[in-house]
Amino acid sequence: MEPCKVTHNSETHHNEPFIRKYIFSVDHKIIGLQYGITSLLFLFFGFCLILIMRWQLAYPEEPVPIVGSLLGGGGILLPEIYNSLGAMHGTIMIFLGVVPLAVGAFGNYFIPLQIGAPDMAFPKLNMASYWSYFIGGVIMVGSFFTPDGPARSGWTSYPPLADIEVGQTIWLIGMVFLITSSLLGSINVITTIIQLRAPGLTWMRLPFFIWSQFVTAFLLLLAFPPLEAAAVLQLMDRLVGTSFFLPSGLIISGEQLAVSGGGSPLLWQHLFWFLAHPEVYVLILPAMGIVGEVIANNTRKPLWGYKSMVYGVVFLGFMSFIVWAHHMFITGMGTAMSSFFQTTTMIISIPSIIILSAMFISLWGGSIRFNTPMLFALAFLPMFGIGGLTGLPLGLAAADIHLHDTYYVIGHFHYVVAPGTIFALFAGIYYWFPKMTGRKMSELLGKLHFWPSLIFMNGIFMPMFIQGLAGVSRRLWDGGLEYAHASGVLQWNEFMSVSAWLLGLAQIPFIINVIYSIKNGEKVGRNPWESTTLEWVAPSPPLPHVNFEKIPQVYHSPYEYSVPDREKDFTPQNEPIKE
Amino acid sequence: MSIHTTTDIKSHVKVYVMVFAALAVLTLVTVGATYLNLSKGEAIFLALSIATVKGSLVTSYFMHLISERAMIRWLLMVTVFFFFVLMFLLTSSLFDQVNVL
Amino acid sequence: MEIPYTIEERPDTGLINSKIGIWLFLASEVMLFGGLFSAYVFLRLGAPDGAFHEWGQVLNVPLATLNTLLLISSSVTMVMSWASLKMNNFKQHKIYMALTLLCATGFLVIKYFEYSAKFHHGLFPATNTFLAIYFTLTGLHVLHIIGGMIVIGYFLGPGSRMWATEPEHFINRIETVGLYWHFVDLVWIFLFPVLYLL
Ligand code: HEM
Ligand SMILES: [Cu+2]
DSSP: OOOOOOOSOGGGGGGSOHIIIIISOOOHHHHHHHHHHHHHHHHHHHHHHHHHHHHHHHSTTSOOTTTGGGGOGGGOOOHHHHHHHHHHHHHIIIIIIIHIIIIIIIIHHHHHHHTTOSSOSOHHHHHHHHHHHHHHHHHHHHGGGSTTOSOOSTTTTOTTHHHHSTTHHHHHHHHHHHHHHHHHHHHHHHHHHHHOOOTTOOGGGSOHHHHHHHHHHHHHHHHHHHHHHHHHHHHHHHHTOOOSSOOTTOEETTEEOOSOOOOOHHHHHHHHHHHHHHHHHHHHHHHHHHHHHHHHHHHTSOOTTHHHHHHHHHHHHHHGGGOGGGGOTTTTBOHHHHHHHHHHHHHHHHHHHHHHHHHHHHHTTOOOOOOHHHHHHHHHHHHHHHHHHHHHHHTSHHHHHHHTTBHHHHHHHHHHIIIIIIHHHHHHHHHHHHHHHSBOOOHHHHHHHHHHHHHHHHHHHHHHHHHHHTTOBSSOTTTTTTOGGGGGGTTHHHHHHHHHHHHHHHTHHHHHHHHHHHHHSOBOOSOTTOOOSGGGTSOSSOBTTTBSSSOOOOOSOSOOBSOTTOSSSBOOTTSOOOO | OOOOOHHHHHHHHHHHHHHHHHHHHHHHHHHHHTTSOOOHHHHHHHHHHHHHHHHHHIIIIISOGGGSOHHHHHHHHHHHHHHHHHHHHHHHHHHSBSSOO | OOOTTSSSOBTTTTBOHHHHHHHHHHHHHHHHHHHHHHHHHHHHHHSOTTHHHHHHTTSOHHHHHHHHHHHHHHHHHHHHHHHHHHTTOHHHHHHHHHHHHHHHHHHHHHHHHHHHHHHHTTOOTTTOHHHHHHHHHHHHHHHHHHHHHHHHHHHHTGGGGHHHHOHHHHHHHHHHHHHHHHHHHHHHHHHIIIIIIO
């Protein structure tokens, strides 16, 4: 295949009006940055919500400081507001924070660069995807200002509650926009990876990050539509009075609900988890991809077992569609069904363990550079390990019956998404910042960010296992105060809350670091980390609209570090191997 | 898109017309079958079989799947597989409940 | 710079970008209707024996048969409009596109009469779970028809100017639109027996 020639003069784009260049841009890099900034703000917002909630859990029914006046109820966080904040924390963190950051920002910015493409395959769809996400976000945030406030039925929106509780309609409408955004994005990602790989970049030469994004996009593409269907059905229930999720004879506040009935709340749970289980892999796979890149680069070694990692991630994606009902063991599921889902759940843990082990083994014998991205990537491994291993008991019905809907579950999945995914995303930001800006972030501030974050993350989530094992339920406004069985573990509430607030303070060095380094960071060239993958071939930042001066030609596999008998300890993918 | 010659296309057009006729006939057949005294199982089987045949005709010829690249066909096979996974596991959960609704 | 493979095929995959894009979109649509069809089966099995069949008796089979024939015709005119372009016959292409729009309009008109007859007899989505899923499925399908009509209308009108400047690209676009339109037809092919006949 002949390398595609760049005939276009990128200079012309400097004359683009501001609005075309930065607001309604079709350049994947600008869109990636838009996604990145928006999603970081949402992550911050979702985090603030939980900081407020943690006050109520630590000091029940004492007025909340600072923001108390906004909450009504004399500054006390009322139960219904607690529920709203909880539902919005989950929704915002997942659909407006982590996924857009991992896929929308990192995917958008680095997929074309890593595969040596001038842009995404469908630039206009890309823009539409961002703006659909943006509208969805505005609707979700806007729901705080409606008279009824935001949704209160948890991010899972289980009916019958979600069918009748206030605030849910606007949540559903917001979700339709977010789903649309994800669908457009995933179509783009898949097409780009299939079609726009640089000459010579065969499938088994793709960086692991690309593979993780490829599988993620398929999960979004095929798992989201059933939730969209379910959202439509729930909207019908709420707006037109149908009974898709309402059984006959439902009694609310002593009165029978005036609907035809005949529906089933379990239908929602099935359709919801058909999306939501793959969704947890959407949260984790791009993180694994980033960690893989950072580890290979900083151990100066190829990823150990690259092929098994690739097959692992594909198998993981496939299996993630047939494990969903492990969230429903206590819904009266019979033994045959639950055996099936227990088995598939145990099977799906195998590829995760393969990938994690491969990354651990990759460290072996490397001369590791302990820079900030590497620290975050290294921390990801045990943190994700804890999250994954604590998930196994939840996948076995016998144990899950005890643990279901307790703080153990909250602890488990937060180990995956907070010190897991969020750390990986931080690693990605520190690692790729020089590519996006041409400057490095400060190492000192980076370490000031990393170490406290690591400590406080564990301070928050480790005690959740203790509370959960004691049987404390999640979504409790008083943190378990009125239950005798919780009394032995309640003292942990204050400890966790203080850790959470300190975690908030620990983000200050990061914020300073980003703002400071954009203008004043150490200036670097194209390839400051001496990396092998294609994004480092382009200038920093890459050229508007075209990325590369000339589309690179690829000669070999992605991680040729420390190959014996070569001049340098790294051979970029676009450099032929000299014998 | 593969390169077609005009005569190539002319023969396609003939196929399209034939497919159209088949679809129309099958529609009438499936409606007509409701007047037969079929049991519930038989009726469902017949109606869905006819729909499947019609569907394959549309996808194979109108949507050119019959001569489409392997990659597209793989994509669709995976999708259809998950379609049935969803439907099958959802319905089988109804038959295996501790407390039947 | 131009995005590669918008018009010519990538040699190793043999595909252009928009072909993959539209099929991926259709794959997601399969799953969307998969969710809804699953809901239908789930509710039907959960309902009292024979209830769905009985509730379904209120639907008008002759009208729906007519509608099926209309949609099938629109599908064949759609593919003919593409074939006409391949044979370099732009005028014939336009006629077929217009016929497609006409059939689609006919479909909508009939659907309108069906819906209003139901409402007239006090049959609403809230009446029972069969009518609920009936209105949801056909309603979403109608939205797909309307979406398709807008796109077809665009390519019949202002979009057709592309033929003069970039004929290859234009043919690809019509093919893409066609794939979508046939999919909408395909959905109806399953909706018809499932909702009206069983
Ligand atoms: C690092 C800071 C975070 C802290 C301190 C935190 C804390 C919490 C706590 C205490 C709850 C339980 C609330 C309750 O049950 O009443 C919760 C729920 C939840 N969190 Fe987080 N979280 C954090 C980050 C995240 C992230 C990054 C995600 C997702 C990617 C996330 C997703 C969720 C979800 C989905 C729920 C369940 C909401 C529901 O009950 O509907 N959290 N979080
Ligand atoms: Cu799960």
